[in-house]
Amino acid sequence: MSFIESLTLMLALMYIASLSYWSGKKWGAVVTLLLSIGAVAISLYWPLALALLIALPLCLIANKFAPEEFKTEIKINTLREGCQQLLALSLFLVAIQYCINAIQLKQGSTPWLMRPDVVDAFLPIAGGIELKAIVTLNLWDQTHPAAALMLAAVLLTGLLCKRAFCGWACPLGLAGEYLYALRKRFIKAELAPPAWLDWPLRMLKYLLLLALFYIVIGMPSESIPYYLQGNYHKIADLKMALFFVTPGLITLACFALILALAAWRRQGFCRYLCPYGAILGLLSFASPLKIRRNTQHCLIEAKGMKCDKCTRACPANIIVHTKTTVRSDECQACMRCVAACPKSAALGLSLKSGHRVSHKGLLVLLLLALFALPLTAYLAGFWHSQTPDNIRMELIQVIDRVGH
Ligand code: SF4
Ligand code: SF4
Structure with missing residues (x-):
């Protein structure tokens, strides 16, 4: 677990402790604090310890100096936007660290910055195949374990608190909001499609979800171990990064369409195209909230x-x-x-x-679902990729020739 990941995790846990404390649930604060200290003690991992040493005083300073209304009366929209922006900032720093790591691999030098495993969250198909391997074969992938874990964590948020992941955490949703606000500054009109067009457009994301399901469910169980041990899977994240960094014409056209959609209609991408939005939408029917x-x-x-x-x-x-x-x-x-x-x-x-459930309670639920599973898995030794840097370094040199 990289330092940025550790710091995000500890800040989230300390914020949960603060919210519990400020809401009068002191037992919640004590439990969260003890769990955080316990995680550091079990792992004896310095980035996690340093992250706790930074997050804890920040939380104590906030407790002493933050205005009373910030602690007790924090507004719904302020809390949601703050959460979205901080998670997006964390992901931005993670992306920078990942790029530095990948560039060093490409240059053939041993990276001095580790690969943040949380980037595997952008491998939903690999995550789905890994979950299938766990369920059908009791096979726990060691190449990108974080892909399965982050997928499971996001699905858990859907079951617990509807599409709160989309509304409170997803950086793409936040980017879409900014894009839409920018468009509204120049073109004031609402450009929502008529109802007869809106419904079929909304179904597009379910079609995309079906296609992803088809890939995951369609892969025979006996082929999964070969896939998970293959070179393609070892550098699936680099393949994905390359796809975004060197887009072809069709990819560029798709990006342009997505951006136009987000600017055209509020939450256009989430509403019409995002397969995560689709699966969370389905799971949200089961949510008690x-x-x-x-x-x-x-x-x-x-x-x-x-x-x-x-x-x-x-x-x-x-x-x-x-x-x-x-x-x-x-x-x-x-x-x-x-x-x-x-x-x-x-x-x-x-x-x-x-x-x-108040907005603070919802945020606590969401953060717990998103972070508790990865932390537990990390402590159990199932988070960090076991693929050595030298293998990734060899494969990145021939990345165009690595297929599945
Ligand atoms: S719930 Fe009732 S009172 Fe509240 S905004 Fe809606 S219509 Fe108005
Ligand atoms: S109905 Fe749902 S999506 Fe609409 S404002 Fe309320 S919580 Fe947000």
């Missing part, structure tokens, strides 16, 4: 007033103000509707029993 409207408090039924602030705030164009439960696969649990509602008791993210 839903946006629920309480008609006893909503201004419409309780006061007979006209109100549709929740609907107008929704970036996914979901009609919230006429529903009691939002079940849409497009709901990203972003809670913008909740933030926009003038009656705090009228709208919230809750269980069927009515038990509400």
Whole structure:
């Protein structure tokens, strides 16, 4: 685990501890702190220890000097945007470290910066094949274990808290928001497609998901060990990086289409093309958490007033103000509707029993799902790729000739 990965992990854990403490759940803070210290003690890994030594004082300083409203009243949109931006920054630093590592491999010198394993999160097909290998063959891939783990962690977020990964964590979603905001500065009009076109476009991401499933499910179990031991799999991440760094004409046209889509319609890429959005949308039906409207408090039924602030705030164009439960696969649990509602008791993210989960609670759930699994796996020795640098160095020299 690289230092950037360790620091992101420890900052997330310390923030969970702070949120628990500020919410009056001191036991939660103590448990998180003990788990973090325990992880350092078990691993005896200096980047993890240093990360804890940085994250813990930062958290204590925040506890002492941060304004009270930051601790207790932090707004939904501020918290969500802060989370998205910090995770995107972490990923940006990870990408720089990965590029330096890859350039050194290409130059034939032993990298002085390690490869951050979390980049394997960008290998969803490899992750799917690895998960299939675990389930059908009890075979645990040691080449890119982080691919299976990150895929499992993201799927877990879908089961627990709907598409909160899309709304609160995904850097592509954040980039799409910026692109859309930029377009709106120059072309003010909403350019959403009509409903008759919107639905088939939304189905595109499910078609892409089907294609990915076809590749993973279609690979015979007996072929999987050969694939996982093959040279292609050893440098699948480098192949992917090369694909992005040296795009052909068709790839460039696809990139342009994706950018245009994100600028044209808010969350256009997430809504129409992203296969992660598709699978999380499907899993979100199983999530016990839903946006629920309480008609006893909503201004419409309780006061007979006209109100549709929740609907107008929704970036996914979901009609919230006429529903009691939002079940849409497009709901990203972003809670913008909740933030926009003038009656705090009228709208919230809750269980069927009515038990509400605050935006801070949602973030804790999401961060735990995203980070607890990789940390546990790291401690169990199933995170870091076991492919030696010299093998990757040899293969990167002939990368164009390595096929599967
Ligand atoms: S319904 Fe609410 S939580 Fe869901 S996407 Fe719309 S604004 Fe976000
Ligand atoms: S914004 Fe709140 S009060 Fe207004 S319709 Fe939506 S749930 Fe009801």
